[in-house]
Amino acid sequence: MLYRVPLAALCLTAALCATAVGAASAGPLVRASHDPLGSHVRGATPAMNALIARGASRSASFRKLIEALNASDVVVYIEASKSMPAGLDGRLTFMTAAGGVRYLHVQVVSSLGFEELVSVAGHELQHALEVAAHPKVRDAASLATLYELIGIPGPVQNRYDTVAARIMGKRVRAELS
Numbered sequence: 637m638l639y640r641v642p643l644a645a646l647c648l649t650a651a652l653c654a655t656a657v658g659a660a661s662a663g664p665l666v667r668a669s670h671d672p673l674g675s676h677v678r679g680a681t682p683a684m685n686a687l688i689a690r691g692a693s694r695s696a697s698f699r700k701l702i703e704a705l706n707a708s709d710v711v712v713y714i715e716a717s718k719s720m721p722a723g724l725d726g727r728l729t730f731m732t733a734a735g736g737v738r739y740l741h742v743q744v745v746s747s748l749g750f751e752e753l754v755s756v757a758g759h760e761l762q763h764a765l766e767v768a769a770h771p772k773v774r775d776a777a778s779l780a781t782l783y784e785l786i787g788i789p790g791p792v793q794n795r796y797d798t799v800a801a802r803i804m805g806k807r808v809r810a811e812l813s
């Protein structure tokens with residue numbers, strides 16, 4: 637009651653990523669066939685769609701993230717943003733749940749180069765898979781509840797991260813090199 641805010645942001649910073657250790661799972665690799673929704677990972681613009689396609693062609697891990705999300709009830713919109721909070725390269729927020737589909741919004745800093753942008757997007761898509769694995773997450777409040785349980789608290793209240801996402805971002809970045 638004292639502090640819950642409408643949106644729970646998930647953060648990635650270079651400093652946090654630099655300390656990531658351990659191993660992560662890319663998740664299930666099942667592809668949804670003839671999904672009427674089409675791809676579950678969508679750019680907010682044609683340029684972003686082109687970046688996503690290029691990332692998927694060059695990074696097997698990024699491609700598998702998309703395939704896993706295609707097999708889920710989660711749809712992710714990725715947008716390049718010029719107005720991210722200081723210290724954030726990317727964040728994920730809950731948009732809405734409708735028609736049996738949960739919609740998430742990923743923002744990445746627009747000034748990033750291709751490799752960094754796809755790496756940050758991969759980090760955030762790992763978070764999207766974490767949401768996909770928890771069907772009770774259906775709004776911003778339940779997203780915050782999930783990350784209070786599974787997340788690592790960030791430097792700012794209501795920001796969280798996970799080791800799996802940090803590792804995924806680094807893995808995608810390495811595959812693009």
Ligand SMILES: [Zn+2]
Pocket residue numbers: 646647648759760763796797798801802
């Ligand atoms: Zn994160």
